[in-house]
Amino acid sequence: MATVVECPTCGTLVEWQEASRWRPFCSERCKLIDLGDWAAERHRIAGEPADELAADTPPPPKPY
Ligand SMILES: [Zn+2]
Numbered sequence: 001m002a003t004v005v006e007c008p009t010c011g012t013l014v015e016w017q018e019a020s021r022w023r024p025f026c027s028e029r030c031k032l033i034d035l036g037d038w039a040a041e042r043h044r045i046a047g048e049p050a051d052e053l054a055a056d057t058p059p060p061p062k063p064y
Helices: 028-046
Strands: 004-006 013-015
Touching: none
Parallel strands: none
Antiparallel strands: 004 013
């Protein structure tokens, strides 16, 4: 009985197995779209004024 997840990008059901290379995404395209959105969001935040950031604030943890 296979575990099935929804593609975070388009909602397509994806079987969680070795053959589903891009899980939890249904395809490479959806994975790239999701990563692109994440990168864009990060870029937007990084582009805001950093007045409230103290100089001694440690760098944020890496997402992975
Ligand atoms: Zn998808």
